[in-house]
Amino acid sequence: MDVLVDLARHVLVPVVVVDDAADAPALGDALVAGGLPVAEVTFRTAAAPDAIRALAARGDVLVGAGTVLTPRQVDTAVAAxxxxxxxxxxxxxxxxxxxEHGVAVLPGAVTATEVQAALELGVTTVKFFPAGTSGGAAAIAALAAPFRDVRFVPTGGVGPGNLHEYLALPCVTAVGGSWMVPRDLVxxxxxHALRTLVADAVALADSRRPRATR
Ligand SMILES: O=C(O)C(=O)C[C@H](O)[C@H](O)COP(=O)(O)O
Structure with a gap:
């Protein structure tokens, strides 16, 4: 799907917890100003649907929903x-x-059995979550051997110190994380603090995977 291509082009997926939807405009401004107009708004707070609505309405942020656990939340997320x-x-x-909605989905999978289950549902790009405690980049490299057509989006425990390990893997199309959008700063x-963190993350990703090859 085109959205997955767009996510791969951006390389990084900021995973954000929004406590008040009124914080979304400032978040969107910082993401755009920092050069990473992407947000995964987690359904961990009641503000998530309104925050998604606010970010989607501005038209310059590729907004998705995270921590989606139920079909009803899918409906809510898509409606927003x-x-x-x-x-x-x-x-x-x-x-x-x-x-059914025709919306791209990134389900989590960290074992061979889970990857096979995703494949049986027609999914070929999975979220590798929680990446850090599930074997990290070495585990993804091992899974990529039998699952040659599967792409991974490692998330959970990724930060500036280990981002390069994931971006070194061709099967990793994007990396998710909250380090560039800390909840308290949102x-x-x-x-300014958010924009700097976002810009630094983009620069770090660029240094490991230049845009021309994305
Ligand atoms: O449950 C989900 O769908 C999530 O959204 C999980 C988040 O992606 C991670 O919790 C982010 O991990 P950190 O970057 O380590 O903060």
């Missing part, structure tokens, strides 16, 4: 304008509801 749905695990119900609408 989410262009993609991310789930921590591989749920048939969630994947099928996404397919809540503080700390534009």
């Amino acid at each position: 304008g989410a262009r993609y749905v991310v789930a921590p695990g591989t749920s048939r119900a969630v994947v099928e509801r996404c397919a 809540a503080a609408r700390a534009h």
Whole structure:
């Protein structure tokens, strides 16, 4: 799907917890100013749908929904304008509801059995979550051997110190993380601090995977 191509082009997926949807405009401004107009808004707070709505309405941020656990949340996310749905695990119900809506879905998978389950549901790009405690880049490289057509989006425990390990793998199309959008800075609408963190993350990713090859 085109959205997955766009995510791969951006390389990084900021995973954000928004406590108040009124914080979304400042978040969107910082993401755009920092050069990474992408957000995965997690359904960990009640503000998530309105935050997605606010980010989607501005038209310059590729916004998705994260921590989606149920088909009902898929409906809510899509109605709010989410262009993609991310789930921590591989749920048939969630994947099928996404397919009904025609929205891209990134279900979580960290074992061979989970990857096979995702493939059986027609999914070829999975979220590798939680990446850090599931074997990290070495585990992804091992899984990529039998699953040659599967692409991975490692998330969870990724940061500036280990980003390069993941970006070195051709099967990693993008990397998710919250390090460039800390919850407290989002809540503080700390534009300059957020913009700097985002820009630094983009520069770091660029240094490991130049845009020309993305
Ligand atoms: O459950 C989900 O679908 C999630 O959204 C999980 C988040 O992607 C990670 O919790 C982010 O991990 P950190 O970058 O280590 O903060």
